Amino acid sequence: MGSRSSFLIVANRLPVDRSIGPDGTATWRRSPGGLVTAIAPVMQSRDGAWLGWHGAPGEELEPFHDDGMNLIPIPLSEEEVQLYYEGFSNATLWPLYHDVVAPPVFSREMWETYKAVNLRFAEATAEAAAPGAVVWVQDYQLQLVPQMLRERRPDLRIGFFLHIPFPPVELFWRLPWRTELVKGLLGADLVGFQRPGGASNFIRLCRRLLGLPYKGNEIFHDDRVVTAQSFPISVDFGELDKLARDPQIVHRAKEIRFELGDPEHLLLGVDRLDYTKGIGTRLEAFGELLDERQVEPGEAVFVQIATPSRERVEEYRRLRDDIELQVGRINGMHSMIGHQPIQYLHQAYDRHELAALYLAADIMVVTPLRDGMNLVAKEYVSCHHDLRGALVLSEFAGAADELRQAYLVNPYDVEGVKRQILAAMRATPHEVARRMRAMRRRVSTYDVDRWAGEFLTALES
Ligand code: ADP
Numbered sequence: 001m002g003s004r005s006s007f008l009i010v011a012n013r014l015p016v017d018r019s020i021g022p023d024g025t026a027t028w029r030r031s032p033g034g035l036v037t038a039i040a041p042v043m044q045s046r047d048g049a050w051l052g053w054h055g056a057p058g059e060e061l062e063p064f065h066d067d068g069m070n071l072i073p074i075p076l077s078e079e080e081v082q083l084y085y086e087g088f089s090n091a092t093l094w095p096l097y098h099d100v101v102a103p104p105v106f107s108r109e110m111w112e113t114y115k116a117v118n119l120r121f122a123e124a125t126a127e128a129a130a131p132g133a134v135v136w137v138q139d140y141q142l143q144l145v146p147q148m149l150r151e152r153r154p155d156l157r158i159g160f161f162l163h164i165p166f167p168p169v170e171l172f173w174r175l176p177w178r179t180e181l182v183k184g185l186l187g188a189d190l191v192g193f194q195r196p197g198g199a200s201n202f203i204r205l206c207r208r209l210l211g212l213p214y215k216g217n218e219i220f221h222d223d224r225v226v227t228a229q230s231f232p233i234s235v236d237f238g239e240l241d242k243l244a245r246d247p248q249i250v251h252r253a254k255e256i257r258f259e260l261g262d263p264e265h266l267l268l269g270v271d272r273l274d275y276t277k278g279i280g281t282r283l284e285a286f287g288e289l290l291d292e293r294q295v296e297p298g299e300a301v302f303v304q305i306a307t308p309s310r311e312r313v314e315e316y317r318r319l320r321d322d323i324e325l326q327v328g329r330i331n332g333m334h335s336m337i338g339h340q341p342i343q344y345l346h347q348a349y350d351r352h353e354l355a356a357l358y359l360a361a362d363i364m365v366v367t368p369l370r371d372g373m374n375l376v377a378k379e380y381v382s383c384h385h386d387l388r389g390a391l392v393l394s395e396f397a398g399a400a401d402e403l404r405q406a407y408l409v410n411p412y413d414v415e416g417v418k419r420q421i422l423a424a425m426r427a428t429p430h431e432v433a434r435r436m437r438a439m440r441r442r443v444s445t446y447d448v449d450r451w452a453g454e455f456l457t458a459l460e461s
């Protein structure tokens with residue numbers, strides 16, 4: 001590559017993930033999660049470079065091209081993966097920012113490694129950026145990068161977007177390194193959040209913690225203005241809509257229903273296997289509907305797809321065991337020869353199969369206990385050009401702000417979840433179409449391109 005870029009994305013992950021098999025052979029696949037889903041189309045339509053970790057510990061790789069993108073790999077040692085990625089990012093910040101649904105770990109060693117890795121990302125970015133370049137730093141793993149980068153390259157325009165919720169002041173306050181983290185973010189010109197509440201939590205925090213003056217969404221710091229604003233992220237509606245209309249996908253959707261025994265109701269869950277996603281809650285609700293015979297065995301099938309995620313982090317290991325036990329119990333009680341009420345698939349699927357599954361499903365059940373946005377909900381809506389399909393959606397997902405016509409639920413209220421699943425099952429086709437049409441209007445208007453466009457316009461202005 002050699003030359004410097006005038007537009008850079010900096011994220012913990014590259015869009016492709018490298019894993020080394022037991023025999024030493026390397027394979028590439030798409031990286032998991034919503035960040036990559038959203039940023040990849042943004043990068044493909046712009047000229048620039050993406051800096052991130054490629055997923056294999058201890059391996060140093062040269063910059064390369066993939067799918068129309070220039071990728072600059074940042075290496076992480078095995079120890080850094082443990083302390084920075086699995087540790088401070090995913091055992092401290094992730095649970096703390098998601099309403100403490102699991103207890104966060106506070107470790108000085110993890111914090112030190114987080115700082116060191118953020119510095120590596122900042123230095124590599126300073127090296128790769130052309131004079132006056134626009135740099136867009138992504139997510140909770142890299143919150144110190146904006147300030148570290150500004151110290152090295154004050155000529156850059158620096159944006160930051162947090163894909164996960166920004167917690168209320170009272171929760172953030174627990175962090176022993178709260179001041180350093182906030183100062184890290186304040187190195188950006190624009191700090192973006194999923195919801196308006198995230199931006200106002202951040203502004204309040206800057207005032208309480210650092211005594212900074214502010215006006216509206218502008219914070220005054222170090223003779224600069226830092227803007228904190230919400231930009232709800234979205235999906236590539238056009239691409240998904242097109243994919244779901246492809247005759248092969250339509251055919252595959254029918255085939256899936258047939259393979260499942262043509263149930264009257266096909267319910268679907270698609271998530272990373274993460275304790276914030278409320279997978280246990282929705283299975284509990286479905287299990288009780290079967291216990292109470294509100295849903296007859298054979299009448300409905302629940303397909304739950306859960307991609308393996310962060311498997312060495314203790315809470316994720318426990319979650320996997322809990323879900324497998326729960327699925328086993330419900331299936332043990334309610335299966336018949338040739339029919340299992342829950343199909344649990346601990347696997348990642350490609351975009352085509354996922355689109356066919358979305359199209360096949362009558363009811364998409366999305367019940368996170370807390371979620372920045374939840375792109376799965378928007379993907380489901382984007383695929384239902386047939387206006388069939390009901391969405392059961394947690395009020396605790398960012399997507400609930402926009403998808404008001406979903407069957408909204410409080411995931412802590414199992415009775416409420418059961419009621420809304422039943423309402424979705426019993427809705428008339430006319431009612432289902434009315435809701436779906438309104439949700440599709442919203443997602444098609446506010447797609448990922450608009451999200452990125454609005455963020456970058458605000459950053460560059
Ligand atoms: P998160 O970013 O927390 O994982 P999102 O719902 O915002 O949650 O984004 C998840 C992304 O990962 C979506 O684009 C979804 O299609 C994809 N995904 C989730 N589960 C799977 C799976 N089992 N196979 C393939 N892709 C998946």
Ligand code: G6P
Nearest residue numbers: 013032033034035139163164310
């Ligand atoms: C969420 C986070 C992303 C992360 C993704 C997958 O979407 O906001 O930053 O990349 O989950 O998680 P992983 O730990 O596999 O990168």
